[in-house]
Amino acid sequence: MELGPKDIEKIAHLARLRIEEGDIPAYADNLTHILDLVEQMNGVDTDGVAPMAHPQDASQRLRPDVVTEENQRDHFQGNAPATEAGLYLVPKVIE
Amino acid sequence: MHNKTIAELATVLQQGEVSSVELTQHFIDRIEKLDAGLNAFITVTPEAALQAAKAADARIKAGEAAPLTGVPIAHKDIFCTSGVRTSCGSRMLDNFVAPYDATVVERFRAAGAVMVGKTNMDEFAMGSSNETSFYGPVKNPWDTERVPGGSSGGSAAAVAARLAPGATGTDTGGSIRQPAALCGITGLKPTYGRVSRWGMIAFASSLDQGGPMARTAEDCAIMLGAMAGFDERDSTSIERPVDDYVGALNTDIAGLKIGLPKEYFGEGLDPDVARAIEAAIDEYKKLGAEVVEISLPNTHLAVPAYYVVAPAECSSNLSRFDGVRYGYRCEDPKDLVDLYTRSRGEGFGAEVKRRIMIGTYALSAGYYDAYYLKAQKIRRLISDDFRKAFEQVDVIMGPSSPSTAFKVGEKADDPVTMYLSDIYTIAANLAGLPGMSVPAGEVGGLPVGLQIIGNYFDEARLLNVAHRFQQVTDWHSHAPRGFE
Numbered sequence: 001m002e003l004g005p006k007d008i009e010k011i012a013h014l015a016r017l018r019i020e021e022g023d024i025p026a027y028a029d030n031l032t033h034i035l036d037l038v039e040q041m042n043g044v045d046t047d048g049v050a051p052m053a054h055p056q057d058a059s060q061r062l063r064p065d066v067v068t069e070e071n072q073r074d075h076f077q078g079n080a081p082a083t084e085a086g087l088y089l090v091p092k093v094i095e
Numbered sequence: 096m097h098n099k100t101i102a103e104l105a106t107v108l109q110q111g112e113v114s115s116v117e118l119t120q121h122f123i124d125r126i127e128k129l130d131a132g133l134n135a136f137i138t139v140t141p142e143a144a145l146q147a148a149k150a151a152d153a154r155i156k157a158g159e160a161a162p163l164t165g166v167p168i169a170h171k172d173i174f175c176t177s178g179v180r181t182s183c184g185s186r187m188l189d190n191f192v193a194p195y196d197a198t199v200v201e202r203f204r205a206a207g208a209v210m211v212g213k214t215n216m217d218e219f220a221m222g223s224s225n226e227t228s229f230y231g232p233v234k235n236p237w238d239t240e241r242v243p244g245g246s247s248g249g250s251a252a253a254v255a256a257r258l259a260p261g262a263t264g265t266d267t268g269g270s271i272r273q274p275a276a277l278c279g280i281t282g283l284k285p286t287y288g289r290v291s292r293w294g295m296i297a298f299a300s301s302l303d304q305g306g307p308m309a310r311t312a313e314d315c316a317i318m319l320g321a322m323a324g325f326d327e328r329d330s331t332s333i334e335r336p337v338d339d340y341v342g343a344l345n346t347d348i349a350g351l352k353i354g355l356p357k358e359y360f361g362e363g364l365d366p367d368v369a370r371a372i373e374a375a376i377d378e379y380k381k382l383g384a385e386v387v388e389i390s391l392p393n394t395h396l397a398v399p400a401y402y403v404v405a406p407a408e409c410s411s412n413l414s415r416f417d418g419v420r421y422g423y424r425c426e427d428p429k430d431l432v433d434l435y436t437r438s439r440g441e442g443f444g445a446e447v448k449r450r451i452m453i454g455t456y457a458l459s460a461g462y463y464d465a466y467y468l469k470a471q472k473i474r475r476l477i478s479d480d481f482r483k484a485f486e487q488v489d490v491i492m493g494p495s496s497p498s499t500a501f502k503v504g505e506k507a508d509d510p511v512t513m514y515l516s517d518i519y520t521i522a523a524n525l526a527g528l529p530g531m532s533v534p535a536g537e538v539g540g541l542p543v544g545l546q547i548i549g550n551y552f553d554e555a556r557l558l559n560v561a562h563r564f565q566q567v568t569d570w571h572s573h574a575p576r577g578f579e
């Protein structure tokens with residue numbers, strides 16, 4: 001699969017990543033090479049093979065639906081770039 | 096003092112020949128003197144270390160010491176440490192101070208181990224050379240023009256250079272075993288689910304596993320004993336008792352069946368590395384082991400399948416870095432999308448961005464079946480290869496890495512060439528099996544690592560098999576010049 005500049009712009013948008021204009025050709029080139037590597041998988045017939053999501057086919061353990069965490073909002077918000085009155089600040093979303 | 100193993104240090108500490116404060120100061124002095132040329136540490140924590148050492152000395156005096164009490168260790172900077180920056184090698188987390196300790200960190204702390212600092216690593220553990228770190232590359236102590244391997248390159252270099260007797264690492268596709276091999280130390284990636292992932296910054300959640308890195312198998316056994324065990328905070332942690340790893344070290348290995356996969360000795364393997372591995376296998380024959388040639392026919396598909404599964408999970412895991420709740424935020428965002436895209440674009444390095452984009456592409460509408468589902472099916476085939484092999488043999492051996500340490504910059508421009516340095520390690524992650532790397536020779540003054548892969552939860556046997564080898568060889572005690 002050959003990826004061009006338009007593909008890179010689309011993927012970067014989906015991933016919410018800003019890629020500098022001048023870097024796009026290099027990403028297109030590198031990602032194309034990676035996909036060439038990945039596509040070696042296509043040479044193998046996997047009809048009837050069950051997909052493996054977990055190394056030991058274990059299912060996710062469940063726990064009782066009870067509160068286990070105490071409120072540490074101030075402590076956790078100590079790492080936030082901008083907060084006010086316990087809320088995270090972001091640029092205006094609704095005009 | 097720095098040439099002693101963790102087991103030896105535990106003895107001298109508990110006999111009162113040296114205090115933990117003296118020992119800790121000794122390693123801090125070595126880091127100050129020698130790390131400028133290596134860059135193995137991102138953060139050094141001398142004050143906290145000396146305080147912990149004092150507490151350890153009191154605990155030893157009170158007769159309440161555990162094997163690791165008072166022993167200095169380093170943590171890979173992927174493990175969250177309360178009150179100490181956890182950067183994950185990224186600009187994104189350059190200012191991040193974790194609000195809690197990872198389970199692994201908590202367990203070492205409870206055992207009385209003394210953390211001296213946080214080690215350098217490839218950004219978000221994505222790399223095989225430690226060149227993708229925001230904090231600059233780590234140099235290999237055996238030859239500072241060469242890479243230490245990655246992603247746990249700082250941990251491997253620190254242990255090899257005797258800046259710490261042991262360090263933690265994580266392994267998603269070989270990130271403990273490959274740097275251990277390239278730096279001439281011993282490292283173990285446990286079975287998936289054996290060591291808690293809680294507080295270990297996620298890269299690819301179905302593959303990531305933390306493990307010990309030290310100079311000997313015995314030291315890895317001591318460390319794993321402290322790290323392993325069920326943790327209800329990690330939903331994929333396995334409820335299963337922890338084996339007595341130290342107690343099993345001396346078990347006789349006569350009659351051990353070693354499988355040598357023919358696919359691990361083919362094209363692409365440096366002939367000198369192959370010879371060193373063959374010589375190591377001969378040592379095992381002298382110890383009474385039987386060698387059987389086996390086949391893992393889907394080996395060549397491991398790297399392709401991994402570069403779908405790992406980036407897909409990475410793109411999902413790293414979507415949490417949004418510039419809002421923690422981590423890097425761009426200057427003057429004009430709207431929310433600008434905040435997201437510039438914070439992430441500026442906060443992540445090129446390799447991380449490549450992997451996020453590959454994963455995003457593979458998971459996007461219309462491509463899921465062709466990539467992610469296909470890769471999961473290949474994963475099953477690879478796992479089945481191992482299952483069949485372990486019906487025949489007890490352990491599988493081969494090289495950890497196709498070559499010795501390569502030059503800084505040699506593979507940095509071509510991601511695919513770099514990816515192929517993990518050709519022998521990735522399959523164990525896809526299958527979730529435990530694997531080790533053990534120093535097994537030297538080529539041109541650079542270490543060679545022997546990889547030993549075991550069946551699920553067979554860590555005790557792996558450590559035993561590695562320990563018996565280390566009793567009859569001395570590769571693990573060689574020190575790089577300038578760091579003796």
